Amino acid sequence: xxxxxxxxxxxxxxxxxxxxxxxxxxxxxxxxxxxxxxxxxxxxxxxxxxxxxxxxxxxxxxxxxxxxxxxxxxxxxxxxxxxxxxxxxxxxxxxxxxxxxxxxxxxxxxxxxxx
Numbered sequence: 001x002x003x004x005x006x007x008x009x010x011x012x013x014x015x016x017x018x019x020x021x022x023x024x025x026x027x028x029x030x031x032x033x034x035x036x037x038x039x040x041x042x043x044x045x046x047x048x049x050x051x052x053x054x055x056x057x058x059x060x061x062x063x064x065x066x067x068x069x070x071x072x073x074x075x076x077x078x079x080x081x082x083x084x085x086x087x088x089x090x091x092x093x094x095x096x097x098x099x100x101x102x103x104x105x106x107x108x109x110x111x112x113x114x115x
Contacts, residue, residue, distance in 0.1 A: 011039075013055055024050050027058040036065040046071040046092070049082040056086035080104050 011034070016026035039059055046052060046069070056067055066088045074092030076082075080101045083090060092099075093109045 013058065015051060015054060024054055027054040029058045029062045031062055034059065034063040036063060038066040038068070039064045040068045040070060042070045044071065045073045045075065047075045048078045049076070052083055053086055074099065
């Protein structure tokens with residue numbers, strides 16, 4: 001897999017979560033200037049979307065262009081619309097549930113395997 005990413009910049013990002021309250025803060029993008037670059041944010045799970053809205057704001061403050069989100073498991077407990085103001089398109093699997101939304105592409109999975 002790494003040979004497919006050769007030469008592509010990877011930017012590390014981070015956040016702080018208060019373990020007692022669950023509140024998110026301190027979103028960081030470890031790049032000085034993204035200079036209009038399109039960015040693909042990749043993570044394992046999206047529940048309410050707080051991580052990804054905060055991260056989108058941090059990326060935009062560093063000059064990011066279009067934003068795309070790819071998560072393995074999309075719970076979207078607050079809906080997909082929470083994210084559509086930030087991300088141009090969202091990708092996930094059907095591992096949790098099937099969702100129909102124009103800003104979302106789902107990859108079908110069956111019994112834990114791609115179908």
